[in-house]
Amino acid sequence: MNRLFALSTVLLALAFSKSTISDTKKLFRNTIKKWNINVKNKRDYRERYNRLVKTVENIEKTTTGVLLDSLNRFSVNNDEEQAAMLDLAFQAANLTQIGVTAAETGGLKISPFESKGVGSGLPTENEYWEKELGMSDPQDQASCGACWSFPTAAALEAVYRKLTGDFVVFSKQYFIDCTFSYSGCAGGRINDGFIITTDRQFLMSEEDWPTTSDYQTCKFRDQIREKKENAMQKTWLQDWYPLSKNELGLLNGLALSPVAFGSFISMNYYGYSGGVYDDSLCATQAIPHAQLLVGYTKDYLRVRGSYGKWWGDEGYINYKRGSQNLVSCKFYDTAYTIAMTHRRDVNYEFCSEAKAVTRGECLESCEAMNKKGETGWALATIPTVQHNNQLVTMVNSRFPGVKSDDKFNLLWIGLEDPEKSENYKWSHDYVDVNYFNFTSQTGVGKFGLLNKNTGGWVMKNSLTFQARGLCSRAETCRDISSEIVKGKGYL
Secondary structure, eight states: OHHHHHHHHHHHHHHHHSGGGTSHHHHHHHHHHHTTOOOOSHHHHHHHHHHHHHHHHHHHHHEESOOOSSOOGGGGOOHHHHHHHHHHHHHHHHHOOOOOOTTTTTTOOOOTTSSTTSSOSOOOSSOIIIIITTOOOOOBOTTOOOTTHHHHHHHHHHHHHHHHOOOOOBOHHHHHHHSSSSOGGGOOOTTHHHHHHHHHOOOOBTTTSOOOSSOOOOOOHHHHHHTTTOTTTTEEEEEEEEOOSSHHHHHHHTTTSOEEEEEEEOGGGGGOOSSEEOOGGGGTSOEEEEEEEEEEOSSEEEEEOSBOTTSTBTTEEEEETTOHHHHHTTTTTEEEEEEEEEOOOEEEEESGGGOOBOHHHHHHHHHTTOBTTBOOOEEOOOOSHHHHHHHHHHHHHHSOSOOSOHHHHEEEEEEEOTTSSSOOEESSSSSOSOOOOBOTTOOSOSEEEEETTTOOEEEEOOSSOOBEEEEEEESSOOOOHHHHHTTOSOO
């Protein structure tokens, strides 16, 4: 009896190893039924059936550990539908820039993982962003070549939820319509959405502007300019960071946010329906595509797609870890993480009546501004690039022009590193130094200054250097109302 049971178990295991995809006709019928596809005639049937056969062959080559009783919608395209998808894919290949140059990043960014003070450390092996925190369901980019906008929105909403407790789904249509002067369906860079958000500090919700994945001329210019109906009203997007070009770089990035990245895919990608994926054709059939890394296990990297829940593993794909194909397909070459902080209105003033003074004298002047009902003044904190630009404009409106004198060009701010350990802090403690804007001449000094001409930051290891300076205070307190409602706040 035991031998019979053992034999039955082996046969059952063999039956389910590649099982349901071995009965191709049944698989085809199930797939056609699942997607409610109307087969027009014998030719249409033959084209769709042959496409499924090719998809099954590709699954056998690229995927392990998957049991299927139906495939996704792409797997039963007829020839006309497949040609249209190929046109879209290779149009995106021509229009989408996978990389950005040093000039486009300003050449000045310092990754938080190259600084000892910010967010470093490999996260615990898990699927944190998707499973523990929870994310919105993946949406479908359809025939719009805006894959770049989907990981941007999902990364932003995940970090926003972590900080505020609010589950707001950000609109991809806002990026498609309102990022460029032309259609966002024509492709874009991986970080275009992050760039425009750090500049505007504004997003729209899916509720206010639902994603349709077809371009319309932006009709929200006034809302953007006036920050009306801002779905990101409780946070600032401080900055975005390019990550090191290896697996460790991407996994480190997960400590701050889900990681948006660009890589090459092949047409096999569209047939993925679950399991662990490994594709050698992505280097030869190179189609640029943007995706979002949300977590990892010892076996695979968990990645969010942009073809809805019906594609892949509930909208996700599991890439085999350690595969050389990931390197060949540029999986690690263009990846970004982001940092957010709680939003507070910030006031800025000159210290010491805008006279050149030492840092200590400037700090004393800032602190002397504190009075009943208006406390919190100290040397200036600059949480985002938007605040940095605000200060550059403010200073240059009062002191225009360029001189060779550093006392004229530089202004004290609250950035400091007393131990010269590259563990930077602000004089205020309400925001971390996650926004880096150092110039290439930063040096190893203790105290920070703003260059009014370049907008960059420099450090001076001097207690006697004199310059004008800037003070700031947070005008509003952190909004913890959502966290209190959810039982996470303190009264």
